[in-house]
Amino acid sequence: MAMGVNTLAYFFKETARSLFRNTWLSLAATGTITVSLLILGASLLLVINTNRIALDLEQKLEIRVFLVPNLASNQVKQLEKRIYLVPGVARVSFVSKEKAMEDLRRGLGERKDILAGIKKNPLPDAFQVKMARSEQIANAAAQISSLPGVEQVRYGQGTVEKLLLVTRWMRIAGIIIIGALILAALFLISSIIRLSVFARRQEISIMKVLGATNWFIRTPFLLEGVTLGFLGSFVAVVILYFSYWSFVQQVSMFVPFVPLVADQRLLFNLFGGLVGLGLLVGMVGSFFSVRKYLKV
Amino acid sequence: MAMGVNTLAYFFKETARSLFRNTWLSLAATGTITVSLLILGASLLLVINTNRIALDLEQKLEIRVFLVPNLASNQVKQLEKRIYLVPGVARVSFVSKEKAMEDLRRGLGERKDILAGIKKNPLPDAFQVKMARSEQIANAAAQISSLPGVEQVRYGQGTVEKLLLVTRWMRIAGIIIIGALILAALFLISSIIRLSVFARRQEISIMKVLGATNWFIRTPFLLEGVTLGFLGSFVAVVILYFSYWSFVQQVSMFVPFVPLVADQRLLFNLFGGLVGLGLLVGMVGSFFSVRKYLKV
Amino acid sequence: MIHFYHVSKVYQNGVKALKDVTMHISKGDFLFLVGPSGAGKTTLTKLLLREELPTKGQVIFCGKNVARLKSQEIPLLRRKIGVVFQDFRLLPKKTVYENVAFALEVAGGSRQIIKKRVPEALEMVGLADKQKMFPSQLSGGEQQRAGIARAIVNRPLLLITDEPTGNLDPKTSWELIYLLQEINRLGTTVIMATHAWDIVNALKKRVVALSGGQMVRDEKRGAYGYGG
Amino acid sequence: MIHFYHVSKVYQNGVKALKDVTMHISKGDFLFLVGPSGAGKTTLTKLLLREELPTKGQVIFCGKNVARLKSQEIPLLRRKIGVVFQDFRLLPKKTVYENVAFALEVAGGSRQIIKKRVPEALEMVGLADKQKMFPSQLSGGEQQRAGIARAIVNRPLLLITDEPTGNLDPKTSWELIYLLQEINRLGTTVIMATHAWDIVNALKKRVVALSGGQMVRDEKRGAYGYGG
């Protein structure tokens, strides 16, 4: 569409006027966008952090590989290399039986007198294996146990499976929740925009009959939608930003061992995405709402 | 207000007509109520279940009370009674040193050979104490440790505090989230209702000038608000009910060790409360929205 | 029945719509309100309906100061007055029948009364065959007649008609005038704000003329005109 | 310039608003459209504006079949036609000035043109002092005149005025008629649907009469009337 300077000026003047003369509509729409995106954003942060905590727990998982007694040191080296080749293994470290006894003693704490009567160290040498992908822990353990020189493999069978099940469930639930919330936000925002256009359908039909093109009528509505979308999502993001940081601070003060996401880059992307979503829904919502009344 | 049968009939006719002739408004309002209450209800269920899981973890906490060696059996009885009197204690059970050795042996599993060289059982007799209120565990432990006949008290110092901090934090966060979500739902629902009344402000002012009393104008709007509130919240509750039960089933199948709330009575109250909230907001929202345009 | 004492009306934006109007209307009067566009005719009727409050002076209706009515008395006042609005003010979501019935429902009319009187009123204005249509489906004159039917259906004490023939052809206009005279003969006071000089001149009824907010003429058996 | 060939219009609810109307209007004509309330006058103008489509027959404007216009041609058609709507159709959120300016903005008029022509048009209809008011703050006649100013401001090829004097006093009505005649003399075709028999009779212009949707009369220098 060819567009003169006059038309462009008209669009901006028109958008500003409409926003101010329909104060109430503007406020309701902005508020709805803010509330919807606040809920969405807060849930996203919740899901991201739950995932982060789950990952943290998973990363504490390890496989303990007990060796056949009296293995030659080159056999041990050989075995270490082979363990590295097992899919999913990230790090392997050797734990001598002396070190293991030490650990056991420390673990028993004040009851370590139990071990007083023992002369010969009955514990075996072992490898401590960290996984890169914790889901593969059971498979890796099975493979490692069949390697030569391995007597036994231990990784908290049972408990680990439980933990992994729970974290996997939480991830799936998180995706479903976020998906549903995005749909909900879209519905709420587009409802309020459609209703605010509906309240002005008469005006649209008058404009139409005076010879205004569809784009001429639509553009101020689109700009209005974009402005409301931006304002609404901006307010949401500012609120989210400050409450999340004060939340992170509170947590780091009172429950410091709970690992929260405080990665500026990630948060920046997240907040940017929310603003983008607000803009987009505002624009697309206005587009389709107006279209409905343009068929005159 | 005295009200004839005619007026009453008018109100119902009027409400039904308005709902059907403003199909679009009715759908948007119902949808908004449904979505808002779905989010609120789902979050309530989430918070309730997190609390339940936290409680479950807390209930697994216990204090182990080690006794001075060679205590007379009446002294042990005496001590048990005194422990019962400590605030917050729910249950006390005696663990003899033989039983303790047995447990230790079982705990060491295949490494129980370590204990082979030990002739005399070095472990003390002990009480295992369950708490009614887990927050009091540290206090109770301190009190118990000062009782005569107690050598030492152990309750997973450190870890337990962490767990309790986290669960307390989650409870506070849950209350804040639910409070915020209730406000959000109120805002969203009342916005959509206000906007749908706004779209009909002209009609209200015409009715006013024709000599309709405020109540005469308002009642159909109130009934409409109640109907929309009921429909919207009913749909929300039905969706919640079925998805929650299928969720509970999935969980009990795949992660059976996670305890979920499946108490029919509690859920009934919860869902009833949601419907009540929908009705109330629909009615109160309509009341105030209409009032704004009644001042003609 | 109606008294205006030194009534002035200044709208919020400073427009002086009425200036020191004093006038009396007795029960059973038939009064033409004439004057150029913007003279204050509609404003005068709005004061009677308490749609607007006078800035100065008193408007008395049936012995009561309209501005001092308690809020629950206002609907009662309005039900005594039938109004044909210049801009019709039909309820867009109601059919013609429902629009007319509404004036009765507001006053708590029984179903039998509604079923009897609404078709009667529609018949009088010639809209019997359009009763199921919505206002947006009517021609300008038909909308105006629907408004007239609504104003007369509950047999008001006072009938205010603001430019009731603006969208009507001469024949229909005269039928309406006969109808208003008939209603007037049965005891209803009628105020008709109009620009239809031919009708005013033919009827030789009382004429009150406004110009620029001032009352410039009040004649018992007058003709159309407002000096200047 | 305008041709109606056997045009019929049946509304969705079955009302037959126009029946087999054939009529030609040349450039520069001044035409009165008369007929009783509900005769189909407004419907006829709606067909020209393509607000409604004919059920049968063709409406030709400037050589083009209005019903067959592509959707991007419709705004161009409408900008060539100035319309005073029977129900005014002013934009409620715009002031009088903005309402009139809108007709120019729609057509992409420059700021200078707007600044020059809008006050001119408001002056012509006598609304210069009300330009900052919103439609809801105007009297009936003032709203009507705002609609007239909007219709003439972009100097259309065709001017359709639907009952333009319904809310105007005789003096203002005649001023408007002189204005329309002046505009007509400058080359604009004028169609005026009206019930003002005195004006029609005095002007002795072309009169087309509709009744019950049928064209019952088309006279070069006619008087008011529609047979029956």
Ligand SMILES: Nc1ncnc2c1ncn2[C@@H]1O[C@H](COP(=O)(O)OP(=O)(O)OP(=O)(O)O)[C@@H](O)[C@H]1O
């Ligand atoms: N709500 C309002 N706010 C501000 N000014 C108003 C309002 N209503 C009317 N006016 C102004 O008051 C004056 C009188 O208006 P009113 O409607 O009473 O005129 P009228 O005699 O009915 O004219 P008409 O014959 O054109 O209907 C006009 O100049 C108008 O602009």
Ligand SMILES: Nc1ncnc2c1ncn2[C@@H]1O[C@H](COP(=O)(O)OP(=O)(O)OP(=O)(O)O)[C@@H](O)[C@H]1O
């Ligand atoms: N949108 C519509 N839907 C259904 N019927 C309609 C619609 N618009 C008009 N009509 C009917 O079509 C007929 C002609 O209407 P039209 O508005 O053309 O009359 P008119 O000649 O302009 O009358 P008036 O002088 O009263 O304005 C009327 O009977 C009316 O009820």
Ligand SMILES: [Mg+2]
């Ligand atoms: Mg008026």
Ligand SMILES: [Mg+2]
């Ligand atoms: Mg018409």
